[in-house]
Amino acid sequence: SAVISQKPSRDICQRGTSLTIQCQVDSQVTMMFWYRQQPGQSLTLIATANQGSEATYESGFVIDKFPISRPNLTFSTLTVSNMSPEDSSIYLCSVRDYEQYFGPGTRLTVT
Amino acid sequence: KQEVTQIPAALSVPEGENLVLNCSFTDSAIYNLQWFRQDPGKGLTSLLLIQSSQREQTSGRLNASLDKSSGRSTLYIAASQPGDSATYLCAASYSGAGSYQLTFGKGTKLSVIP
Numbered sequence: 319s320a321v322i323s324q325k326p327s328r329d330i331c332q333r334g335t336s337l338t339i340q341c342q343v344d345s346q347v348t349m350m351f352w353y354r355q356q357p358g359q360s361l362t363l364i365a366t367a368n369q370g371s372e373a374t375y376e377s378g379f380v381i382d383k384f385p386i387s388r389p390n391l392t393f394s395t396l397t398v399s400n401m402s403p404e405d406s407s408i409y410l411c412s413v414r415d416y417e418q419y420f421g422p423g424t425r426l427t428v429t
Numbered sequence: 430k431q432e433v434t435q436i437p438a439a440l441s442v443p444e445g446e447n448l449v450l451n452c453s454f455t456d457s458a459i460y461n462l463q464w465f466r467q468d469p470g471k472g473l474t475s476l477l478l479i480q481s482s483q484r485e486q487t488s489g490r491l492n493a494s495l496d497k498s499s500g501r502s503t504l505y506i507a508a509s510q511p512g513d514s515a516t517y518l519c520a521a522s523y524s525g526a527g528s529y530q531l532t533f534g535k536g537t538k539l540s541v542i543p
Contacts (some may be wrong), residue, residue, distance in 0.1 A: 360518065360533040361473075410472055418463060418520070418531055420473040 320345055320413050322421035330427045331401055338397045339424045341411030346391035351412040352384070355423070361410065367394045401428045431456040433521050435534035442509055443542050450504040450537045452519035457497045460522040464493050464504050467516045467536070476517075477504070509541045 321344040331337050341350065352364040364384055365373040373386040387395045398405050406428045411421040432455045442448050452462070461480045465473040477486045477493040479502065485494040492505040502519055516538045520531040 360535040361520075361531075362533075363530060366530075408470075417475050417478045418522070419475060420465075422472040423470075425470060 319417070320347065320415055320419040322411055322413060322419060324409075324411055324421040324424050326424055327422065328425040328427075330429060332429060333402055335401055336397055336399045337401065337426060338395050339409055339411075341394045341396070341421055343392045343413055345415075347413040347415070348391070349414060350388065350394045351414070351418075352386065352394075352396045353410045353412060353420075355408040355410065357406070364396070364409075398426065401426075403428045431459075431521055431523055431532040433519060433532050433534040435517075435519060435537050437537060438535065439538040439540070441540040441542060444509060444511060446509050446541075447505070447507050448509055448539070450506070450517050450519075450539070452502040452504070452534055454500050454502075454521040454532070456521070456523060457500055458523060459497065460524055462493075462495055462502050463520050463522065463531070464491075464502075465518045465520065467518060469515075473518065506539075509539075511541045511543050514539055514541050 323342045325340045350367045353361045354364050355361045363376050364379045365375045367373045367386045367388040369388045369391050385397045408423040408425050410423045434453045436451050463478045464476040466476055467473050479486050479495040490507040495502045516536040518536045520533045522531050
């Protein structure tokens with residue numbers, strides 16, 4: 319199984335600012351996934367991050383708003399840019415081995 | 430587009446009762462189905478994964494079944510305990526865009542009353 323850590327665990331940010339979330343995995347993985355869970359909703363895939371290539375974004379998510387870095391096989395970052403209150407969510411990093419594993423999440427509140 | 434539905438949205442049972450959580454999916458061409466547990470404000474913990482070729486999986490007091498033909502999966506929890514209180518999510522995995530993607534249901538919030 320994969321052990322995933324995320325930083326920060328939570329943050330309160332002002333409208334118009336940006337926050338970068340870090341995800342660290344204890345083993346090398348080809349693909350890392352970023353999900354969003356809005357209040358009272360289920361998880362929605364934002365993008366898939368492959369090492370050495372551009373991230374693949376799902377419908378409704380764009381690189382300018384959610385830029386992703388994947389510098390190596392154990393690390394990725396997701397930036398939430400120009401934040402608005404609608405971006406208040408839990409952001410989760412995930413990897414797939416035999417099963418899908420998730421990090422503890424970053425709870426973001428935008429005021 | 431795959432859609433996953435979980436019924437009921439919330440469930441409250443007395444301690445010791447056996448219970449079943451339901452999950453339905455629209456596209457039977459799934460790769461696998463996974464059940465997760467989410468505690469308030471926390472990430473997801475994987476409970477059971479059923480491959481498309483399997484009918485069920487068991488782990489301790491948990492048993493998950495899969496019926497692709499009817500597009501349904503169930504999670505059976507035996508002898509429920511207050512520590513089982515959490516939101517249970519099912520997710521169907523299917524092949525798309527060069528990778529396997531998960532589609533999640535909205536979850537069933539379970540409360541086990543002591």
